[in-house]
Amino acid sequence: MCGIVGYSGSGSPKQVILEGLKTLEYRGYDSAGVAILDGNHFKRVRAEGKLNILQEKLNQENFSGKIGIGHTRWATHGKPSERNAHPHCVKGISIVHNGIIENYADLREELKASGSEFHSDTDSELVAHLISAEVDLGHCLFESVLKILPKLEGAFSILAVSADQPDEMVAFKNGPPLIIGQANDAIIVASDVQAIIKHTKEVIYLNDFEVAHLKGSDFKLFDREGKVVAKKFVHIDWSPEQVEKQGYPHYMLKEIFEQPRAVASAIDPHIDLNEHKVFLNRLGFGRSVEELDKLDLAQDYQNTVQQLKKVERIFIVACGTSYYAGMVGKYVIEKLSRIPVEVDIASEFRYRDIVIPENSMFITISQSGETADTLAALRMVKAMRVPSLSICNVKRSTIDREADGHMYMNAGAEIGVASTKAFVCTLSLLNLLALSLAKAKETIDEASEQKWVRELLSSPSQMETVLAYDKFFAKASDTLKKYRGFLYMGRGVNYPIALEGALKLKELAYMHAEGYASGEMKHGPLALIDESMCIVMLAPSDDLYEKTVSNLEEAKARGGEVISIGSGENQKLRDVSKHYLSLPNASWFVNPILEVIPLQLLAYHVADALGHDVDQPRNLAKSVTVE
Numbered sequence: 001m002c003g004i005v006g007y008s009g010s011g012s013p014k015q016v017i018l019e020g021l022k023t024l025e026y027r028g029y030d031s032a033g034v035a036i037l038d039g040n041h042f043k044r045v046r047a048e049g050k051l052n053i054l055q056e057k058l059n060q061e062n063f064s065g066k067i068g069i070g071h072t073r074w075a076t077h078g079k080p081s082e083r084n085a086h087p088h089c090v091k092g093i094s095i096v097h098n099g100i101i102e103n104y105a106d107l108r109e110e111l112k113a114s115g116s117e118f119h120s121d122t123d124s125e126l127v128a129h130l131i132s133a134e135v136d137l138g139h140c141l142f143e144s145v146l147k148i149l150p151k152l153e154g155a156f157s158i159l160a161v162s163a164d165q166p167d168e169m170v171a172f173k174n175g176p177p178l179i180i181g182q183a184n185d186a187i188i189v190a191s192d193v194q195a196i197i198k199h200t201k202e203v204i205y206l207n208d209f210e211v212a213h214l215k216g217s218d219f220k221l222f223d224r225e226g227k228v229v230a231k232k233f234v235h236i237d238w239s240p241e242q243v244e245k246q247g248y249p250h251y252m253l254k255e256i257f258e259q260p261r262a263v264a265s266a267i268d269p270h271i272d273l274n275e276h277k278v279f280l281n282r283l284g285f286g287r288s289v290e291e292l293d294k295l296d297l298a299q300d301y302q303n304t305v306q307q308l309k310k311v312e313r314i315f316i317v318a319c320g321t322s323y324y325a326g327m328v329g330k331y332v333i334e335k336l337s338r339i340p341v342e343v344d345i346a347s348e349f350r351y352r353d354i355v356i357p358e359n360s361m362f363i364t365i366s367q368s369g370e371t372a373d374t375l376a377a378l379r380m381v382k383a384m385r386v387p388s389l390s391i392c393n394v395k396r397s398t399i400d401r402e403a404d405g406h407m408y409m410n411a412g413a414e415i416g417v418a419s420t421k422a423f424v425c426t427l428s429l430l431n432l433l434a435l436s437l438a439k440a441k442e443t444i445d446e447a448s449e450q451k452w453v454r455e456l457l458s459s460p461s462q463m464e465t466v467l468a469y470d471k472f473f474a475k476a477s478d479t480l481k482k483y484r485g486f487l488y489m490g491r492g493v494n495y496p497i498a499l500e501g502a503l504k505l506k507e508l509a510y511m512h513a514e515g516y517a518s519g520e521m522k523h524g525p526l527a528l529i530d531e532s533m534c535i536v537m538l539a540p541s542d543d544l545y546e547k548t549v550s551n552l553e554e555a556k557a558r559g560g561e562v563i564s565i566g567s568g569e570n571q572k573l574r575d576v577s578k579h580y581l582s583l584p585n586a587s588w589f590v591n592p593i594l595e596v597i598p599l600q601l602l603a604y605h606v607a608d609a610l611g612h613d614v615d616q617p618r619n620l621a622k623s624v625t626v627e
């Protein structure tokens, strides 16, 4: 949720921390702060609001030291304000925290009873108090962290510094990610590799309850008992350019335009381009993520086929946009492989008395790989010994690490809070998974496998043509922003895309928008329709097309303004719609990947026309690591 950066080295901590926080601002942006060594104390500068406000404050500050910590916040306890911004300091101890300390109320009361005075409303501040109390007893910073670690319950990643040991920093975590990068003359610790890759691509991921003791430009890792832990560096293959805007006004628009390339990267490892067949490579069932690169591909493929053959039922669990991708997956998997699929919202799944029959497979979908509810659902089914497969964008994220099998979106860094390219990559992976399940169950023959693979291979270039609607929506947005609300409708595999279109508009334009299965309209939502309502109808050519057109006529008859999206030239749809957008001819298998693009562009341009912050919509965060 929040972003953390720590720096120790020969460069300027202020500059490295600010640059790092900038790359992490998508994680939280209601306040920010730094504590940087200056002389024999850590000077703290904090500001409410976005990072540029802190940056302005820091322009007037100079620091003589070579070590510091920084934080960009997404509030969970205590409203956004300078008082609640991190770092939190108690005597010589300064800390930054990402996550939630669940037993904070009890700990705070205990600390208050023994005389501690609190200066914020956060759960985080108590960590500084706890460490400070141990330091008062004569322990060094590192020993103090080991002492307080067992007291903390909940999700946390924390960086701590002490004025008494001004060349040291201690990092520890349980839950949210914390990554250490070692450059020639510096150490950088951050919540995400994006803050590190400018300096080094060799990083170490801290595991839960590991403690990193950093001194100067060196460090050692320990377990919670204080025993040394040996770990190897991991190479990150994201380039710094991948996380810049590359001339687009917003990350989101850049990411929308990257989608064709992203889908190509997602499917590439799994397709034999000579034979047009699907091979799910490196799923590595039962192998740790560290072992994936070294797998014997043929052997691993056979292992995957054996796993898929056993599957008699599938549970897909995710949140938000990833959940809608899962809904599309249900339609595709059931149609091709005849395996029943249940799709659940993770926050519901984890709290219901779930019944999972023998030979089930559990699939999580998560762009970030850190979503708290999805992770909790995964842990729940793991305890029930159900085999799990993660579809994830961030390699070595917690969900990726904990699942038995691994598929990667390969979308590259997604910075815009609204998910776009991760969604289409997931759809393409679910298509490949459905084909693989169908092969394993022998419900499709070789010719149809090749037909579907060819369709999928055509989708990136078809997506390129759909992106041309950018200009249409840039122009139409001034009219569209005046509607009272939007109803998105579709049937079958297009229905989850209607839900996704509505979610995009809600989160970006803050407008009322709903997605409906068009067959449901006459059961209530038709009453909403008048000329102030915009109807977005997904009506591509598939076996439900005629029924969809009837639903469109019904809505149109009630006065709604219609934008329809169909396949190829279609005079019928053009006649009943205010705007008709034609997609390249494709089948139900690929249509969802194509038709979501105009919906993303609609939401983007309407939000932009309303003057909203498209990349960082209000009240949201990219990575939802708390319930």
Ligand code: AGP
Residues within 6 Å of the ligand: 319, 320, 321, 322, 365, 366, 367, 368, 369, 370, 371, 374, 417, 418, 419, 420, 507, 620, 621, 622, 623, 624
């Ligand atoms: C997408 O636009 C949203 N910001 C949100 O619904 C997101 O998809 C959801 O929080 C799940 O995130 P995940 O894929 O990282 O698990």
